[in-house]
Amino acid sequence: MNTVTPPRLRLESLAVWRRNALVWRRLMTASLLLHFGEPLLYLLGIGYGLGRFVGEIDGMPYFNFLASGFIAWSAMNVASMESMWSVYTRMVPQQTYEAILATPAEVDDIVIGELLWCGSKSLVSGSAILAVAAVLGAVNDWSALLVIPVIFLTGVCFAAPGLIVTATARAYEYFNFYMTLIMTPMFIMCGVFYPVSSLPGPVQSVVQLLPLTHAVDIIRPIVVGQPVMDLGWHLGVLALFGLVTTWIATVLFRRRLVK
Amino acid sequence: MTATPSDEVAAPVVVHCRDLCKKFGSMTAVADLSFDIQPSTCFGLLGPNGAGKTTTLRMLLGQSPRSGGILEVFGEDIDHGRRQIRQRTGVVPQADNLDPDFTVKENLSMYGSYFRLDPKVLNQRIPGLLEMVELLPRADDRISTLSGGMKRRLTLARALVNDPQLLVLDEPTTGLDPQARHMIWSLIHQMKRAGKTVLLTTHYMEEAERLCDELIVIDEGSLLAQGSPSELIRRYCESDVLEIRGAVGEIRIETLPEHWRTEKAGESLYIYADDAQALVDFSQNLADMVCLHRRAGLEDVFLRLTGRALRG
Numbered sequence: 001m002n003t004v005t006p007p008r009l010r011l012e013s014l015a016v017w018r019r020n021a022l023v024w025r026r027l028m029t030a031s032l033l034l035h036f037g038e039p040l041l042y043l044l045g046i047g048y049g050l051g052r053f054v055g056e057i058d059g060m061p062y063f064n065f066l067a068s069g070f071i072a073w074s075a076m077n078v079a080s081m082e083s084m085w086s087v088y089t090r091m092v093p094q095q096t097y098e099a100i101l102a103t104p105a106e107v108d109d110i111v112i113g114e115l116l117w118c119g120s121k122s123l124v125s126g127s128a129i130l131a132v133a134a135v136l137g138a139v140n141d142w143s144a145l146l147v148i149p150v151i152f153l154t155g156v157c158f159a160a161p162g163l164i165v166t167a168t169a170r171a172y173e174y175f176n177f178y179m180t181l182i183m184t185p186m187f188i189m190c191g192v193f194y195p196v197s198s199l200p201g202p203v204q205s206v207v208q209l210l211p212l213t214h215a216v217d218i219i220r221p222i223v224v225g226q227p228v229m230d231l232g233w234h235l236g237v238l239a240l241f242g243l244v245t246t247w248i249a250t251v252l253f254r255r256r257l258v259k
Numbered sequence: 260m261t262a263t264p265s266d267e268v269a270a271p272v273v274v275h276c277r278d279l280c281k282k283f284g285s286m287t288a289v290a291d292l293s294f295d296i297q298p299s300t301c302f303g304l305l306g307p308n309g310a311g312k313t314t315t316l317r318m319l320l321g322q323s324p325r326s327g328g329i330l331e332v333f334g335e336d337i338d339h340g341r342r343q344i345r346q347r348t349g350v351v352p353q354a355d356n357l358d359p360d361f362t363v364k365e366n367l368s369m370y371g372s373y374f375r376l377d378p379k380v381l382n383q384r385i386p387g388l389l390e391m392v393e394l395l396p397r398a399d400d401r402i403s404t405l406s407g408g409m410k411r412r413l414t415l416a417r418a419l420v421n422d423p424q425l426l427v428l429d430e431p432t433t434g435l436d437p438q439a440r441h442m443i444w445s446l447i448h449q450m451k452r453a454g455k456t457v458l459l460t461t462h463y464m465e466e467a468e469r470l471c472d473e474l475i476v477i478d479e480g481s482l483l484a485q486g487s488p489s490e491l492i493r494r495y496c497e498s499d500v501l502e503i504r505g506a507v508g509e510i511r512i513e514t515l516p517e518h519w520r521t522e523k524a525g526e527s528l529y530i531y532a533d534d535a536q537a538l539v540d541f542s543q544n545l546a547d548m549v550c551l552h553r554r555a556g557l558e559d560v561f562l563r564l565t566g567r568a569l570r571g
Contacts, residue, residue, distance in 0.1 A: 015372045022369075023360040095356035101322055102350040103373035103421075104342040258322060259283075 007112055007250040012105035016113025019096075020086075021120065035078045035125040039070050040132055046193075058195055060224050067133035068223035069192035071147065072154060072215040074129055075122040079155035080183055082118045083162030084175040091166065097257055107257050111250045115159050122155025123148060130223065140225040147222040154215040157238050160245035167252035186212040191220075211241045271334055273298050273425055273456040274319065279328035281314050281480070288314045289480040291328070296473075301447065301457040303467045303474030305561060307570040311480040312460045313353060316429055319458070320345060332425065346374060349418030353429040353460075355410050357402045363413055364389065364398040367420050374421045381420070388416040391446065408439030415446060426450055428459045432466060444469060464558035476564050483564045488557050495563055496555040497531040501538040504528075505548035515541075524567050531555065 024031060043066060051062035058065060090096040097110055127148060133139055165178045189199065190212035196204055207213055214234040221228045228234075274296035281289040289311040296302040304312050317323035318330060321341025330337045332344045358366050364385060371381040389395040392412035397405065405413065411431065418426060428447070432440040447457055447470055461467055467474055468488045475485045484491055497520060503510070507528040512521050520531040532538050535552070542550035 011375065012373060015375065018372065019358070019369055022365075026360070094359060095354060096358055098352065098354075099356040099358070099370070100373055102320060102345060102348075102352065103370065104346045104375070105373045106342065258324065 007108045012109035013112035017116045020117040036128040064138040067138040068220040071126045072219040073192045075126045075151045075154040076158040078125045079118040079122045079159040080162045083159040107254045118159030119152045119156035123152045126151035157242035163249035191216040275331040277329040280326045282326040300472040303471035304460045306477040348425045349423035351428045371420045392416045468557045478565045495560045499535040501530040502551040
């Protein structure tokens with residue numbers, strides 16, 4: 001059981017997903033306010049306020065540039081918070097996983113169920129921002145809806161490293177390191193606020209390795225209706241990143257929960 | 260019924276464990292533990308804190324990989340069959356882990372979904388389970404509004420949601436008032452009558468004496484004794500006890516009959532003997548002290564086997 005084999009996919013993971021979905025439905029208003037209201041305020045404030053001075057970037061109004069970047073950022077942010085604070089709460093104070101592990105469900109089902117759930121939560125918040133962006137004129141075409149599966153994928157890809165951090169965490173404070181040292185730099189540098197090409201050369205090469213850059217490079221053109229450059233490459237990097245981190249998270253969770 | 264190799268087919272043991280070991284690094288939590296649990300019996304696992312009881316239960320559920328030995332439940336090796344085994348097992352864990360995000364009823368249906376039980380079957384089963392633990396009027400209440408005793412009862416109902424053949428109860432009555440404790444006891448009797456096998460850990464010897472058909476006492480991961488409660492009392496203890504409190508320092512132990520066994524604990528002196536009348540007569544002479552004469556029980560056996568030193 002405590003092996004390094006890849007995670008196994010089983011239907012029990014959907015029961016874990018369903019548990020979280022039912023809890024979320026009950027607390028939906030508060031959750032939406034946090035994951036949707038906050039980016040919305042940023043978007044309106046910075047997008048309109050700063051946008052007036054910036055004008056156009058990459059052939060689109062700054063508001064559109066920022067709104068499409070925010071969808072990618074929100075997917076990352078929501079999945080990360082869920083996979084750290086919420087998963088830790090279920091694992092340690094609530095002992096929910098201990099209860100689940102007395103049933104036929106296994107650690108792998110918990111990990112996969114949580115990943116799917118984090119992706120779903122990203123999907124809700126990203127879609128909400130997409131809807132607002134559309135109402136405010138940042139979206140030109142129905143083809144923007146194709147971004148929804150990408151939002152889900154982005155959420156899953158960022159939930160997996162969050163689970164790695166949670167599997168090794170001893171307290172909530174532990175997550176601040178990850179947020180400050182990993183998430184915030186990506187938020188600032190990976191093309192959410194400005195094109196990566198405006199960074200100095202060496203920094204650009206580093207930023208090109210970060211998953212959020214690839215998520216932005218897929219999500220932005222789909223939202224504003226431009227052709228996606230190098231779609232296969234960006235999807236490949238994201239998928240590879242997600243698969244490797246999911247595998248590591250599964251192994252670490254097996255060690256944490258079954259000992 | 261005792262299972263000899265020849266009638267194993269007729270009455271297969273529910274749990275079969277031989278030389279079971281568990282090591283955490285250099286620390287040995289369970290050492291060479293061997294026992295069998297017969298179907299439709301209540302089997303007690305007793306021992307002081309840190310003796311290895313919970314570790315043993317966790318191994319039995321496949322929640323903790325063993326370091327060595329044989330461990331089979333329902334005839335299946337725990338490593339290979341743990342999901343099928345857990346499908347047929349109900350667990351009441353030591354610490355409450357009900358889901359605080361759901362109501363009483365939802366806790367049962369959610370738990371049932373982890374077994375992938377048909378929602379229709381669950382909807383039929385849940386009211387009966389809630390009625391059995393007298394929580395039907397609280398079906399739609401949140402977990403945070405329940406008392407400790409109600410939470411335990413709900414946890415017991417939750418353990419029955421998959422109609423298990425084996426029920427694993429880790430200190431099910433710790434911290435409960437006498438009413439709740441008696442209710443849990445009667446439910447355990449009911450389970451046994453329904454043909455379920457019960458594996459119980461407890462620190463209450465009265466509870467073990469009432470409920471267990473057979474029990475083992477372990478300490479520091481090793482088996483100390485095994486048998487029915489009455490067998491253990493006969494084997495490890497004299498029939499009667501005189502408990503004396505007060506200035507017990509004045510009693511000169513060397514003057515007592517040789518076959519009387521004495522034990523001193525703080526301000527108390529315990530005298531164990533098979534001759535009840537002699538103990539009563541002796542107590543008449545101890546005017547200034549509080550004397551209590553009683554039959555020996557499982558607690559006396561337990562203390563004799565595991566000592567009076569406090570555990571971590």
